[in-house]
Amino acid sequence: MQIGRMIRRAARMVVPPALFIGLTAYFGWNVMQGDHGLHSYAAQLHLLDEARAAQQDAMSEQAAWSRRVHGLKESALDTDTLDERSRAMLNLARPDELVVPYGPHDHLY
Known part of the structure; x- marks a missing residue:
């Protein structure tokens, strides 16, 4: 016992x-x-930083596209400048225009 x-x-x-x-x-x-332990918390903070960086990249890209689209609106375009640039790039002139050729080293003003 x-x-x-x-x-x-x-x-x-x-x-x-x-x-x-x-x-x-x-x-x-x-x-x-554990699932809610310190290692998981650190991993979630890292994912949060990556998501914030991706969001910032997306917002800057969206702002760039917004500026480009705004530039295409009719009110943003100057018709004289657009006409001048299109003719200069296409090397065209209307029949009633006077074209004065000048050399590459000649100044216009």
Whole structure:
């Protein structure tokens, strides 16, 4: 009988601290490695930084396209300048225009 009491006494002395150490280890591991732990938090912060950078790139690209589209509106175009540039690029002139050729080193003014 004395051996049984010694085993029960030893179990009472070992089981509660072992249970406490086991629970502490479990929660400690989950704090670091779990789904909502510190490593997951750092990975989510990294993903958030990447998403913000992608959003900034998209917003700057959208602003550039918005400026380009605004430049195509009829109110933004100067018809005289457009006519001048189109004729200069196509090297065309109307029959009633006077064309004065000049050399590459001659100044117009």
